[in-house]
Amino acid sequence: MREYKLTALMAATSFLLCSGLATNNRQMYWMASVLGTLMAGAYYLARWGVRDASVRRICPAELSEGETVEVQLQVSLPSRWGLVWARAQDTASSGLLLEPVEAEQGSPHDSTTRYRLTALRRGRQQLGPVQLTISDPLGLFVNHVQLPEVSEVLVLPRPVALAQWSWEGGGRGRLLASALRGKRGEGTDWHGVRPYVPGDSLRRIHWRATARHGDWHVKEFETSQLAPIVVALEQAPTWRKEGDTYPDFDQAIRYIAWLALQAPRQGVALILVGSNLPELRLTPETSTDPYALLRRLALLEPNADHSILDDLSRLVQQYGEQWRIALFVPPQEYPTFHRQAMVYQAQGYTVEVYA
16 A cells, blocks of 8 residues: 555656646646655655654563563654654564554554563563564655664573472481481471361371361471472483473473472472582571572573583582482483482482482
8 A cells, every 4th residue: 555655646746747847837846846845754754753762661570481461562752743653563582472462552653562471481581672663644655673672581480390299208317317216207296287288298187187177187297307408400411402492401490490489388498409500508597589599490501511410429428418319300311310319329318310
């Protein structure tokens, strides 16, 4: 449609100009000059009207995987007397999904675009730059401009419960002490009963209290008896890769995120170590913001120059007496890690492998 209108105006201008030259008619000269000035002005507006454009994006700086929010993209052209029309289209990195909802045209030079933003993958993702389409009021000329309006969004890993995980267990020294008392794991000190909470082990159900109250009750234990946990993450680039992502590594991060959120609720201290990662400690006393650990998890990648298996003997020596060690490794590397873990398990250490 734009091409048709421009072709018609150019043809009309040429006809009036040629007719004026042939007949020496000043009125046709004047009409041709008006049409020419109109087209020149429209071109100027579309070409230079973007110089004062401003864009404001309203979006959260932090999301979780799978979370969807509404984002606003506000475009303002304060000058040009409202004679410039603008339409903005946002762009995003591969870890974000944009779905336009609607565009509100408040005035010819001020518009708001709304869209749904869904976080697909953990990590530091980017919104922008903004693709801006500028047009004159007649729609004769269109100018496409890219504005460097960029916002960073940190996508946190989505916690996923580790089905085979149990909070019972401990280090070598704890197991020996429990064996001497004839007691093991979480049941060392019974504290009382409390109502059942989804996720509680069925083995903790207190049947007499359940019958007395008419709803489920479980045994409450002193959580200080639960062993602290060392989560050791394999960061060597041996994980399965699909394009630019590591699906199995991302799933391991989700499991660790669940442990990081659940450990303070269980009263359990947690330390995260990796092949290329400084020690990160999370204790019930200092875990005022457990999401701080999730922010660190969001940025981890399998890019270490050595395997966590090279550090396993040091970890066992440093933590094995009182801590339980949980290794998160690639599925194809599970047999290798499991064989090494069995050596330490035979010595009484709690070394577990998850793939």
